[in-house]
Amino acid sequence: MDPSSGTDPRTLLTGDDVLAADLPDWRLLLRSLHARFEVEDYGDGLALVAAVGAHAAEVDHHPDLELRYGSVRVVTQSHDVGGVTSRDVALARRVSELAAEHGARPVPEAVQALEIALDTPDLARVKPFWRAVLGLSDNPRDGDELADARGTGLPGFWFQTSEPTDEDRPGGEPAGRMRFHLDITVPHDVALDRVEAALAAGGRLVTAEHARSFWVLADAEGNKACVCTWQDRG
Template sequence: MTPTTLTPEQVLAADLADWRFLLGRLHARFTFDDYAVGLALVAAVGAHAAEVDHHPDLDLRHGALRVVTSSHDADGVTERDVALARRVSELAAELGARPEPTTVQQLEIALDTPDLSRVKPFWRAVLGLADRPGSPDEVRDEVNVLPALWFQECDPPAPGEAEGRMRFHLDITVPHDVAEQRVAAALAAGGTLVSDAAARAFWVLADAEGNKACVCTWQDR
């Protein structure tokens, strides 16, 4: 039986202080001064994951461990992930690792195109990506190394306008309690606000040359 996928609001209500919901997954980052603490935390999380048969992604770097969990059979976060997150936080606290939930983020790349069927096969092939079931406008790295690439519909070129006008833009998904600070920092760094009509789902920003990026959250989607 497929487990029930939780809504972002339900995840927020679970009060997982060390974790943030980004793009259908729970993300946490724990820091430490001693690399041995990171190794011990990986071992402890791994042992628990084996015990409950639910396995998060672990990314150990110098000074930090990132933990990401979701339920593949539900294509989202379930109660299993909430329970796992709580236990990981307990293990981190026992070992003296520090939670830094506002530092997690996830990058996506978007390509504006009037003809998805024309360009998607090329990008899927050249980047070695795969279709995401249920999302015809998106291709993803099945081993979670490269960021996802999705295709945003736009109007075709006007008569006489170059085909090359199609442009990439970046979507950076951040914790919901970080987004407005991130937007403000980008504006203070010389950016401009193109649109906040869809906020809090996303803010459209541009650099001094008009290159766009969106700061995104799960809210209001």
């Protein structure tokens, strides 16, 4: 039975709930449902966007739509509760039906979401600068994140608290060590392939201690990136 059916429309669904809902065209990334559909030409994509937009207006639940030549990307989240609900599941089902009617081909393996993380021992000291320079806002649901409230398309930006070291000099010039890393969130059924591809390309595995939530990788010079999924998240 689909656990999303008949639930309170404000009840957040878990990743396992989303899996049980059986949405083959969609993947859960960063508290949202993501889908990508390939189309023959720009006109076909525009027609699909118009159809999805008309349905969204009818049900008063509005996904993010991105039209590019050859593809349409759809992302849905219940913003009032900050995650996926039965409203998103219902919308996803209808979008898949519309995509099929318009001859669009789902490519769920192609969806992904990028975040930039800054490792810092003093969040309060650096967060205002990054909020200002990037034109972002505080995330009301997570004090470690900045939000793209205007929907400009910037990747997610968050802060990871670390212990201060001798290289951290309050009030002075930074010591020059790289403290940024990238988090790439991919479909749960793509993650191992992505990790293996990175290793084959000359990377190394720093730790898989937190897999399946994330794998920490590094390039040949030690610059780090995490391959992340929704699974095993607290």
